[in-house]
Amino acid sequence: MKLSTLKPNAGSRASKKRRGRGNASGHGTYSTRGCKGQGQRKSGNVRRGFEGGQTPIIMRLPKLRGFKNVNRVSYQVINVSDLNTFKDGDEVNMLTLLEKGLISKKQLPVKVLATGKLEKKLSIRLHKMSDAAKAKVVAAGGKVL
Numbered sequence: 140m141k142l143s144t145l146k147p148n149a150g151s152r153a154s155k156k157r158r159g160r161g162n163a164s165g166h167g168t169y170s171t172r173g174c175k176g177q178g179q180r181k182s183g184n185v186r187r188g189f190e191g192g193q194t195p196i197i198m199r200l201p202k203l204r205g206f207k208n209v210n211r212v213s214y215q216v217i218n219v220s221d222l223n224t225f226k227d228g229d230e231v232n233m234l235t236l237l238e239k240g241l242i243s244k245k246q247l248p249v250k251v252l253a254t255g256k257l258e259k260k261l262s263i264r265l266h267k268m269s270d271a272a273k274a275k276v277v278a279a280g281g282k283v284l
Contacts, residue, residue, distance in 0.1 A: 220255020
């Protein structure tokens with residue numbers, strides 16, 4: 140193989156359109172610009188976002204302040220006192236919370252907070268718990284799985 144013999148693959152390189160070289164070229168008369176109007180004039184290319192003089196959409200929309208963190212996880216929050224609706228020795232998980240109506244969505248994770256008092260021995264299998272809530276569950280004789 141020699142450098143002088145290298146060629147691009149057939150059909151991978153298109154030849155440049157030669158506009159305005161007569162009708163026989165296939166790009167004569169209007170030179171691929173169409174008929175009349177702003178786009179046919181020599182300065183017809185307008186800047187990005189230009190809408191013919193009307194107020195552009197980018198100016199009509201309100202400015203956004205701050206930002207939204209796309210990685211933010213929003214939790215469904217329940218308190219330790221809400222868990223008193225269960226019986227002693229029950230396992231608390233997403234399904235049992237849904238059945239009792241303590242949470243409304245199956246898709247969002249659940250976090251247990253330490254507000255209130257726990258009077259039952261429960262084994263809890265949920266996404267997140269505050270340290271104080273863990274301490275209350277363990278103090279009541281329960282387990283955090």
